[in-house]
Amino acid sequence: MATHKFKPTHYWNTLGTHPHVLKVAPGDTVLTTCVDARGLDHNDQQATPPGNPMTGPFYVEGATPGDTLVVRLEKLRPNRKRGWSGVLLASNVIDPDDVAKLAQAGDGQGRWDWEVDAETGTAKLNHPSSPLHGFGLELDPMLGCFGVAASGGQAISTATSGAHGGNMDYRGFREGVTVYFPVFAEGGLFFLGDGHALQGDGEVCGTGIEISMDVQFTLELIKGQKIEWPRGENQEYIFTVGNARPLDQCVQHASSEMLRWLTTSYGLDTAHASLLMGQTVRYDLGNIFDPAYTMVCKMPKKLLERLE
Amino acid sequence: MATHKFKPTHYWNTLGTHPHVLKVAPGDTVLTTCVDARGLDHNDQQATPPGNPMTGPFYVEGATPGDTLVVRLEKLRPNRKRGWSGVLLASNVIDPDDVAKLAQAGDGQGRWDWEVDAETGTAKLNHPSSPLHGFGLELDPMLGCFGVAASGGQAISTATSGAHGGNMDYRGFREGVTVYFPVFAEGGLFFLGDGHALQGDGEVCGTGIEISMDVQFTLELIKGQKIEWPRGENQEYIFTVGNARPLDQCVQHASSEMLRWLTTSYGLDTAHASLLMGQTVRYDLGNIFDPAYTMVCKMPKKLLERLE
């Protein structure tokens, strides 16, 4: 159970079978850093071109296609003061007939800064010309984009997402969560980046409060367990993640994956898994901005514990 | 501020300009009952044909098109012991290639009973052949279908929903919530029914735990305030409701309505309303089963209070 400190020197804008930067054993912990979505590091310097640059990939010894990679996100800590966000709602999240309104929003076309204050746990708007200059929101750091090398030798842009994870922009990917990815390539090849100091559901203005981060995570391996879509768990819920368009298909992917999970690991048949999902399932909207959207299907752990 | 007790003698399966059963003044309170989705009353007797039969309509004096009808749901109390629910996931909420599995789920094709116990606050599965017979879930009563006469002289089936409300099947429509509907016809014409003892997000097995109810609500009127989609508020959030297909369009309707609300009533311009939505908005999935789906866009009241 080694702990590795890794300082990235280059980054990737696709999730594919790129040369690994570090080989780790299952159970190992990694401390590293991520630049922000535009490639700016902890000094707010351009470390690499923009577009969700990824730290990694990390190769997990013994991981082969058909396994499940386990990622425990132990620390997600913004490592500089300045965050930034988009302002206007994305044109696809409001009624088409309302889109023209957005064109008349002055300096809202650009990006505004936020001052991220770890001590008070807030991000304060830092846009002097705004009447809300200084307005604070509570920090809730998360990773926007992370995952493994995509299937079939593909290299998929960090702008989008799929069964391999990627740019899911789900605010539930915060400190303390455990995430499961299907392994498609030797070593799994784990990538991470695109930190958000906080984000609303849907990433509806196209960004969270974007920021570079110090990250600590532990990688484990479940040999021979094949999953179809990312899964996860936190203290309250187990959950599954569907990445696609439209949102309806995200729900289908996530619900099908939950049905598989409940019927293979919780002793339920299709009828009983359905029955319990019907009355107790919760869905979260990850993002409705990226090329592939994200919906999350959650089942309460307390309920599942009562089944045993 | 009169209180009316109203005992329904007939029901409607469409929301349209039907003759009203009671005329009330703004501020009046109504105590009445609803049969369940299949038309079964508090004695479990068939009171009317199935298909979300509605109690009402209630005519609010002075309501004219362009106003907003305010509905405070004060009491939603299941009034009999037996509830029932569908079992299997609906065929549209899982991946198409997984649908065939559902056909092999034995007596899951039917409906199963639940015993609703107001004292313990639980619904217990009452299906003796099931290994989960007696398994209990916490009650969280809600209305599946309610709203006003639809626009333009339409009469819209209680199977579906729209700008007038209808079969939204959102579990946030529980006791204590206030709901706002656009008025499309003289008197508004408020209808209600389709009680659920509880329901998961999405109504993914096609029903909640369906049950008849005693209901108390108060109707008020906001003259001259035109809204486009249903709105609501509870202790934590103001929210807007989009009813359409696919879910993407629900999000568009609900987000556009929230943008209107924030810019007309909270002193925000498009840029600042967008900025705050981007980082703090929450979306709930109402239903993904009915002909029109439902998504809800929520903004935290605590945040909005800090704007003033």
Place this chain on the structure above:
Amino acid sequence: MATHKFKPTHYWNTLGTHPHVLKVAPGDTVLTTCVDARGLDHNDQQATPPGNPMTGPFYVEGATPGDTLVVRLEKLRPNRKRGWSGVLLASNVIDPDDVAKLAQAGDGQGRWDWEVDAETGTAKLNHPSSPLHGFGLELDPMLGCFGVAASGGQAISTATSGAHGGNMDYRGFREGVTVYFPVFAEGGLFFLGDGHALQGDGEVCGTGIEISMDVQFTLELIKGQKIEWPRGENQEYIFTVGNARPLDQCVQHASSEMLRWLTTSYGLDTAHASLLMGQTVRYDLGNIFDPAYTMVCKMPKKLLERLE
């Protein structure tokens, strides 16, 4: 086989169980007129409020729910000189990020006139300030909105469509076509209107070249044949019509209906109907503008004749 001349004196903006204007026997022919989408008649006079006003309904003796109403569109003849159309693409048919462009298109925000010339068979743009003033397009008259009283006692706006037909805006509904509708109410109750001198696929600028019409049609009845969605046939194809959102669901409705048709009337099992659809089916886009979109699934008659 009577022929009725009917001159409308009032119109409907919903398709529901309204009082019929004429009772006809199966096999009877009707000659009547339709106002245009904005309620303007053959004299270009406002005969009734706008919104696809319908002539009818026509009651077919003997028609009861579960039957199929057959409509032969024998003559569709624009009956005045002036047509009009929208100009700009609808905001929902282009990429959301391109919508703002539309706001800058000057007098394109409005409606432009066309001169419809039956002799030359053309519609000529009549917009003197346009460089294309006088530009001609070939006439191809069609009905945008027609159908029967909707199911379950509903009254559905003529802005939209469903299993009962309605505002399908499919340019294949031209002279010579036979259309089949499910009967949901006693007498079927056939309505028609919304003539277009011509229209592109999709009705992507929100209108065809809108015009009033003289219409001749014959109504017949297939007792006891229950269909789920509108069907039709012309010289080359049999076809089925799906009305919904998104287009994906239109395709599902239309394809399911075609599968039913082929397996119940053409002696094919599911495998063979699928096989032939797979290699020979054609789909047309009716409209992608109205609240419900329309896609049409077509199978070549020549192919089907070879099956017998």
Place this chain on the structure above:
Amino acid sequence: MATHKFKPTHYWNTLGTHPHVLKVAPGDTVLTTCVDARGLDHNDQQATPPGNPMTGPFYVEGATPGDTLVVRLEKLRPNRKRGWSGVLLASNVIDPDDVAKLAQAGDGQGRWDWEVDAETGTAKLNHPSSPLHGFGLELDPMLGCFGVAASGGQAISTATSGAHGGNMDYRGFREGVTVYFPVFAEGGLFFLGDGHALQGDGEVCGTGIEISMDVQFTLELIKGQKIEWPRGENQEYIFTVGNARPLDQCVQHASSEMLRWLTTSYGLDTAHASLLMGQTVRYDLGNIFDPAYTMVCKMPKKLLERLE
């Protein structure tokens, strides 16, 4: 204007920046072969693993990102006798509630053979147990999957499609068509494969009649012309191609691209381009089976010629 004969020795299952197999000058012609979707060659031998294996990539001298690659498909000739197809409709093209029917279709779950006869120009069903054994359909050879290296260093599976082309499965990609692709990588890197002896709209049973082919094409280059989505032209139409999900978004991409084309190359402003599209545009359904669907937006050349 050289003519190159190229015999492939290996194939690709992604469209990315793979080492080119041949460098050609703009204007050069290539004669080569493609294996079928499962990797079977002209001798019906397994030449490479299945999954739309691609011949290529071909590097065009001088092509750099921001250019347009022009592909003239001059010959598409099935080069063996045996074709094969799926049988059953895909589960996503019919109503979810009808999907279970498909499970009961016996040997329709598999693939059936067709005998492709170049002399008679027909493909005859070669499935002795079928009552339609020997039934013939007219050949209309096309390429299912072809395109260029994807943007941003991605390698995209040949199962799907995007701005770079890929698995569009549009039956309009037949002999005689000219196709335009955006260049995203040095040399463009053109790939091709997945021949179909014929196919219906939508590829609704998941395949055309799949077959290996002899292909002749000519590659040209338009320096400095940046396009966003594939374009094409045949004798009757210019057309644009949108690849996405749902179909609605395909229409948006294709319509936006057509609007760009008409306003940049045909002297039309937004209003007039819209006006003409509204009344004369045609849409074809490419596929509604692959991960990304395909719709095609077409404008008649005869009309456009009258503009000049």
